[in-house]
Amino acid sequence: MEQNSLIDRLLxxxxxxQHAAAMADWQEAARLTEERTPLFMELTPEQDATAMEVINRIQAIDAAIASDAKTTQSELQIEYSSAMKKVQAASKYHQAAKF
Incomplete structure (x- = not known):
């Protein structure tokens, strides 16, 4: 694949x-990442200034996605912990009600 076309496809x-992550569609984000990864291997070391700008933009988007994913993971862990505490409390309530 020609380098400019390759960089356009990577972007x-x-x-x-980025869109999939914004929609919290992490499975689609992962699928797209798997599709994109081998394309990076086709990049040549020599790139013009315009290509480098696009590559830098891709890197910035990736960093933002990673940050959002980490935040989402933390939020999900908090929600899970809260739900498990509620389940445990309900279980204790039901056990006490039996006696």
């Missing part, structure tokens, strides 16, 4: 990953 996939 397109990155933007799709």
């Amino acid at each position: 397109e996939l990155t933007l799709a990953i």
Whole structure:
């Protein structure tokens, strides 16, 4: 694949990953990431200034997605912990009600 087309495709996939992450569709984000990963291997070391700008944009988007994913993971862990405490409390209530 020609380098400019390759970089355009990488950006397109990155933007799709960003959208999937914004929609909390982590499975789609993962699928798109798997599709995108091998394309990075096709990049050549020599890139012009325009290509480097796009690559830097991709890196910035990736960093933002990673940060959002970490925040989402922390929020899910808090929600899970809270739900488990409620389940335990309900279980104790039911056990006490039996006696």
